Amino acid sequence: MTSFLYPGAWVGAVAAAALVAVPILIHLINMMRHRRVQWAAMEFLLISQKKNRTWVILKQLLLLLMRMGAIAAIVFLIPHPKLQSELGRLLGGVKTHHIILLDDSYSMSDRWSAGNAFGKAKEVIYRIAESAMAQPTPQEVTLLRFSQADRPGNRQPDLLQTAVDTQFLQQVKDRIGPLEASQTAAGPLPALKAVGQLLGQQEETGELVIYLISDFRTKDWASPTDVKDQLLQFQKRGARLFFVQCVESMHDNLGIAELTPLPGVRAVGAEMFMEIAVTNHGDSPASNVPISLEEDGSPRPAVTLRHIRPGETVRERFRVHFEKAGQHFITARLETDAVAADNYRYAALDVPAGLPVLIIDGDPAGGEGRFIALALESDPRARTGILPQIEQPRFLSLQPLQKFHSIYLVNIDRLDASGIRALEEYAAAGGGVAFFLGPVWRTKFINDELYREGKGLFPMPVASPTILRVDYLERTPDIEVADPRHPILGLLASERYKFLQSVMVEQYFAAPREWKPPAESGVRILARLRNGAPLVVEKPFGKGRVIAFTTTAAPQWNNWAKDPSFVIAMLQMQAYLANQPLGESSRQVGAPLETPLDPAQYESQVRIIPPMGAEGLPQVVDAAAVPDGPPTASFLDTYRQGVYRVQLTKKDASQEERLVAYNVDPTEGNLKLTSREQLTAALDPLHFTYTAADAFQYQAEEAGL
Secondary structure, three states: OEEEOOHHHHHHHHHHHHHHHHHHHHHHHHHHOOOOOOOOOHHHHHHHHHHHHHHHHHHHHHHHHHHHHHHHHHHHHOOOEEEOOHHHHHHOOOOEEEEEEEOOOHHHHOEEOOEEHHHHHHHHHHHHHHHHHOOOOOEEEEEEEHHHHOOOOOOOOOEEEEEOOOOHHHHHHHHHOOOOOOOOOOOHHHHHHHHHHHHHOOOOOOEEEEEEEEOOEHHHHOOOHHHHHHHHHHHHOOOEEEEEEOOOOOOOOEEEEEEEEOOOOOOOOOOEEEEEEEEEOOOOOEEEEEEEEEEOOEEEEEEEEEEEOOOOEEEEEEEEOOOOOEEEEEEEEOOOOOOOHHHEEEEEEEEOOOEEEEEEEOOOOOHHHHHHHHHHOOEOOEOOOEEEEEEOOOHHHHOOOOOOOOEEEEOOOOOOHHHHHHHHHHHHOOOEEEEEOOOOOOHHHHHHHHHHHHOOOOOOOOOOEEEOOOOOOOOOOOEEEOOOOOOOOOOOOOOOOOHHHHOOEOEEEOOOOOOOOOOOOOOEEEEEEOOOOEEEEEEEEOOEEEEEEOOOOOOOOEOHHHOHHHHHHHHHHHHHHOOOOOOOOEEEOOOOEEEEOOOOOEEEEEEEEOOOOOOOOOEEEEOEEEOOEEEEEEEOOOOOOEEEEEEEEEOOOOEEEEEEEEEOOHHHHOOOEOOHHHHHHHHOOOOOEEEEHHHOOOOOOOOOO
């Protein structure tokens, strides 16, 4: 079958066909010009002519036909014929490989009154497919989405070197018609690298055309060094590059950047706070922005942000209160705007019935420890969720400490080596430890066993107990907070409250005069006495925190325990020391959901229930062995935001459920565009064709076909 690129040209071609008769006319005219000439050797020539007459006529006819064929070929080529038969393909030009890289990050869900970016992208793919079908040479197409290239272990393109035939357009529609933008923030680099690997496995034959169909946001294209290097490699291979822009202008967009629990005690009945942060990615200010909230799927009072300037992130905290122990989740939602994915945010929390806290008191009567316990323990009128437990020093060596959310030590004259080692292991693993010094403590024990020249738990060396002389003239407060922003004492020392002004300290353990916190040790002085001596000192130890008070918790060397500010300080310190994750988990969409299992407690199979609306049904995953760790069940299909339920079976056949929240990358909600000029400058010396999606038309000549 033969078709023509310019069928209208046949009018002139038919008229020009008369030129085919010109060689015949010239031949006849030349025959009419023959003259008779008498010549003596003519007899010999006549004999030769008769002998070779047939061969001469044949040569003349062949020459005549060649002349006619040359003119006919010129006439035939005027309307640009395209041979689409199998013979035409075999005799035609080289094969063309179209590689389409489709941006399906969630910014491509950007919508406006006339459509959306991802819909525009699919229209461009259809036009590429239609044009490829119309070409006379062999064509094949590879289609790879950004999110596919970014998936670990699963980079199978939607189309992989698929030959273009008469059914190809329908195949493309069936494959990409149902697709929507993903909820990932996948950029172009993984897709380009995947194409580089594909081409590296093949011989360099035929034409290569690469299309980047995207919204070209500044986030990905402001400094595309690695992307440019990869594109330049394709250009060296002779590839033609087309950049197709699917968005005409930037649209305003608000996105929830964070939804996190604030430091504090998390327990049944205890009041706790969460914080939500909203970013204005647009060019216009936003006012009276409502945020809908749900607690375990049930509506709760909304939060309203009064004003958010362009480019600004505004934070607001709100109270949450749980009356049931176990797993809980919070959902926050903004009203609909240009991009829907970043209008949602999820947080999962594990709320225990109470927080066990260990108080080690060297006094068998536990007198000083009771002051700390009274400040921490639950009150029916104002439940804190803290469960203090007073024990003697030998408890440290006999019982596991991991279940306690913090450990306080008072009235200690000595600890054995195993007890000190247990404390250090507890703190190094993330536990919080607080010391209150007093008359029972011995200087040598503190310095030699606990401080150990800065290698031990205690944050500073100490001298002998010292009396703080009364200042009858200045009447300045005994306590001076060094860091007003620190959560333990900052609130108490603020101008609004000034709680610490009534606290009087009579005696304390002094530090050596020459001592200062060593540089880069992380040790810092949180509060001093009015004479400059350290009162509260903090030290990081492994993953944990250690706080040391150089005076007593009981009203022996001070009157603090009799002041209401003591309760506030103890609660603030408990929240600070125990500020470790309590089972809540928020991960980014696409990150593997990995569940380590203790083989002695759990069966090897784990059931994963994706969030409502996510693709796929509940799946059962088998735990597999991992190097240097317990068997782990890995679930990779986490490409939808929401709360995933992880159901485990214990050895006694009882069930346990854990909640894990997955959220989108909030930076993908920034819809700022990169212009053609900015792309050209950033990618120089790369050569590419840049066009808007609505204006894109594939032309075979541009692709070298």
